[in-house]
Amino acid sequence: MYKHTVGHTVYKFNSLADLMAKATPLRSGDQLAGIAARSYQERVAAQMALAELPLSVFLEEHLIPYNQDEITRLIIDTHDKANFKTISHLTIGDFRNFLLDNTTTKEVLTSLQKAITPEMAAAVCKIMSIQDLILVSAKCEVITSFRTTIGLEGRLATRLQPNHPTDDVKGILASVVDGIFNGSGDAVIGINPATDNVANQIQLLQVLEDVRTRYEIPTQICVLSHITNTILAIEQGAPVDLVFQSIGGTEKTNSSFGINLSMLKEGKEAAVSLNRGTVGNNVMYFETGQGSSLSANAHHNIDQQTLEARAYAVARAFDPLLVNTVVGFIGPEYLYDSKQIIRAGLEDHFCGKLMGLPMGCDVCYTNHAEADQDDMDVLMTLLSTAGCNFIMGIPGADDIMLNYQSTSFHDALYIRQLLGLRPAPEFEEWLIKSGIMNKNLQLTQLDLSNKLLNIVS
Amino acid sequence: MKKDPWYNLKQYTNARIAIGHSGASLPTSELLKFRMAHSLAKDAIYSEIDTPQLTADLLNSSIKSVVVKSNAFERKDYLLRPDKGRLLDQESINKLQFAVKEPVDLCIIIADGLSANAVNTHSVKLINYLLPLLKDWTLSPLILAKQGRVALSDSIGQILKAQISLLLIGERPGLSSPDSMGAYITYQPQQGNTDEKRNCVSNIQSDGLSYEVAALKIAYLLQQMRTKQISGVLLKDDYDNNIFQIDGKKY
Numbered sequence A: 001m002y003k004h005t006v007g008h009t010v011y012k013f014n015s016l017a018d019l020m021a022k023a024t025p026l027r028s029g030d031q032l033a034g035i036a037a038r039s040y041q042e043r044v045a046a047q048m049a050l051a052e053l054p055l056s057v058f059l060e061e062h063l064i065p066y067n068q069d070e071i072t073r074l075i076i077d078t079h080d081k082a083n084f085k086t087i088s089h090l091t092i093g094d095f096r097n098f099l100l101d102n103t104t105t106k107e108v109l110t111s112l113q114k115a116i117t118p119e120m121a122a123a124v125c126k127i128m129s130i131q132d133l134i135l136v137s138a139k140c141e142v143i144t145s146f147r148t149t150i151g152l153e154g155r156l157a158t159r160l161q162p163n164h165p166t167d168d169v170k171g172i173l174a175s176v177v178d179g180i181f182n183g184s185g186d187a188v189i190g191i192n193p194a195t196d197n198v199a200n201q202i203q204l205l206q207v208l209e210d211v212r213t214r215y216e217i218p219t220q221i222c223v224l225s226h227i228t229n230t231i232l233a234i235e236q237g238a239p240v241d242l243v244f245q246s247i248g249g250t251e252k253t254n255s256s257f258g259i260n261l262s263m264l265k266e267g268k269e270a271a272v273s274l275n276r277g278t279v280g281n282n283v284m285y286f287e288t289g290q291g292s293s294l295s296a297n298a299h300h301n302i303d304q305q306t307l308e309a310r311a312y313a314v315a316r317a318f319d320p321l322l323v324n325t326v327v328g329f330i331g332p333e334y335l336y337d338s339k340q341i342i343r344a345g346l347e348d349h350f351c352g353k354l355m356g357l358p359m360g361c362d363v364c365y366t367n368h369a370e371a372d373q374d375d376m377d378v379l380m381t382l383l384s385t386a387g388c389n390f391i392m393g394i395p396g397a398d399d400i401m402l403n404y405q406s407t408s409f410h411d412a413l414y415i416r417q418l419l420g421l422r423p424a425p426e427f428e429e430w431l432i433k434s435g436i437m438n439k440n441l442q443l444t445q446l447d448l449s450n451k452l453l454n455i456v457s
Numbered sequence B: 001m002k003k004d005p006w007y008n009l010k011q012y013t014n015a016r017i018a019i020g021h022s023g024a025s026l027p028t029s030e031l032l033k034f035r036m037a038h039s040l041a042k043d044a045i046y047s048e049i050d051t052p053q054l055t056a057d058l059l060n061s062s063i064k065s066v067v068v069k070s071n072a073f074e075r076k077d078y079l080l081r082p083d084k085g086r087l088l089d090q091e092s093i094n095k096l097q098f099a100v101k102e103p104v105d106l107c108i109i110i111a112d113g114l115s116a117n118a119v120n121t122h123s124v125k126l127i128n129y130l131l132p133l134l135k136d137w138t139l140s141p142l143i144l145a146k147q148g149r150v151a152l153s154d155s156i157g158q159i160l161k162a163q164i165s166l167l168l169i170g171e172r173p174g175l176s177s178p179d180s181m182g183a184y185i186t187y188q189p190q191q192g193n194t195d196e197k198r199n200c201v202s203n204i205q206s207d208g209l210s211y212e213v214a215a216l217k218i219a220y221l222l223q224q225m226r227t228k229q230i231s232g233v234l235l236k237d238d239y240d241n242n243i244f245q246i247d248g249k250k251y
Helices: A016-023 A028-032 A040-051 A070-077 A092-100 A106-115 A118-127 A130-139 A169-181 A198-214 A227-235 A251-256 A261-274 A304-316 A338-354 A373-385 A409-419 A425-433 B007-012 B028-045 B051-060 B075-080 B090-099 B116-134 B152-159 B211-228
Strands: A002-006 A009-013 A157-160 A188-191 A221-223 A243-246 A284-288 A322-326 A359-362 A390-393 B065-069 B104-111 B142-146 B162-170 B181-187 B198-204
Touching: A002 A016, A002 A040, A009 A016, A009 A040, A016 A040, A016 A118, A016 A304, A028 B075, A040 A092, A040 A118, A070 A251, A070 A261, A070 A304, A092 A118, A092 A130, A106 A130, A118 A304, A118 A338, A130 A338, A130 A373, A157 A169, A157 A409, A169 A188, A169 A198, A169 B007, A188 A198, A198 A221, A198 A227, A227 A243, A227 A261, A243 A261, A251 A304, A261 A284, A284 A304, A304 A322, A304 A338, A322 A338, A322 A390, A338 A359, A338 A373, A373 A390, A373 A409, A373 B028, A390 A409, B028 B116, B051 B065, B051 B116, B051 B142, B065 B090, B090 B152, B104 B116, B104 B152, B116 B162, B116 B181, B116 B211, B142 B152, B152 B162, B152 B181, B162 B211, B181 B211, B198 B211
Parallel strands: A157 A188, A157 A390, A188 A221, A243 A284, A284 A322, A322 A359, A359 A390, B065 B142, B104 B142, B104 B162
Antiparallel strands: A002 A009, B162 B181, B181 B198
């Protein structure tokens, strides 16, 4: 039982999970689950109570019991106790002050990555303002690599997402060409297939592999299928760079996705054994998003932001190249409007970075959420100032297969120009060599004899 | 403004490729084109099912209808609380219980879903193609439902003692398809059914599946369900590989 008194009102919270849920900024998903604060005052009272708790409370009181959930076991068993000593005396309120302190440098934050459990990250996140989230995220550095190096200071990568409603090869390649000529694709060229089966996955992988090798494009390719399909594709000799999987923050959520930790391990080992990376061998690509556990009826009455942070504990056990929070895809019953989507995107990026993950964000919304492209401009701009590793690149921001709106190739050009951000170094060099960008990283007037124009034929 | 040199690739995809630049950004025409597409999708979300017009159009085809409402009292409530859109309000339950007589083979429901525009435009036209294919079926009065989600068809079908429910509902609008309608068919509709028990014919719209083909597909699925007494994932949707017969006529 946790309590906080405001004037004559005593607010009581009957568990740590309840306190966390009441302290979290307003989310329609937490209201749908019936666990959100019932008043504005109750929310801040919960934040005040939370701020007074020691960080170590999360090592003693597990939000989901240790014997019931393999993610709780993963979190507790891999906790970096040695480095935790630096911060073990802090309350959650103190921890916020510590993170913002000028002496808490990039190096300090790097040393603490595995000493911070997802619940600690989620708790401090709940009491931080948006500018706090941006400032601390910007201090974190997480660099990963495969054929490109992602996460370096002053760089912003993009996933080129060339989806097509019927997986038509020419349709997909047309979008690949459009993306490449706009300087996009250094995080990955990744297709969400309309049909998720192994044969289709292998065919699409071969199409991308052919383009990649023929034009010597330094990037990685991916067809975002279920991990069991990707393992089969590897067994059948398909050119698999990255193993993709959607993950959640409870064992039950992952069961609903048809996965568990040992399957993720198997997938990673299969891809690592192919040894296809050139500058590194981070082979996993994970996607997450607040609300997935409630959607799978697997939330244990824990708020969606905390569960999202727990998904990052899953991700970091497998040294991913990319972790992408698909923030606005889930719909208004979880994130109602742009206010909720924008804050959720910054929270996810902050928690992931603090825990040592290469965070990117699918800055996106569906048409039944109260949001539009202006709101995506805001979130993309804020995330880029926070040092986000990558965003999506989709023709005109309009995904014609998944029927939602994200960020466009043009958006990436805008934000790179505004903030002086550059593509991944290997990709940047190739863009200049191929005559797509000049040395000032502006698009050139493409030479009509450029052999890249023949990709589709 | 100069066209992008890869402009000819537009023939291969409806994606917004080769749309040019102003500096690094979108040209004005493309910015406004996108906004127009989004505005249609937003308007579709907030459009309302036109029950007087639909009732009149159905009567023209000699079909009686009853108007009901879900537990979601307005659009924001509907968007925030999917559970409410799956249940009827008490007044509607009473109304249907009063209307129900004998068990029927099929109840047809038209619900707004996420695009009332879609059903306002397409539902009656589809029904006019479908009913001639269902001559040996007994039907309940047609139900027009406000603020309805897919699972509302379970609540309605159960009260009407229908063996199968067919729901026509507005799909979530995309930028290129603000008025697309879907058809969900469930054998033994009852509360608590999950989506695995349903078969779906989607993308019924002017640039998608035609009324005629959609009606044939739906009639085929209905026939299969009645014969095999199953629906959903258990029922293989092999319409495309089969001919089937209605009234001795082959399709």
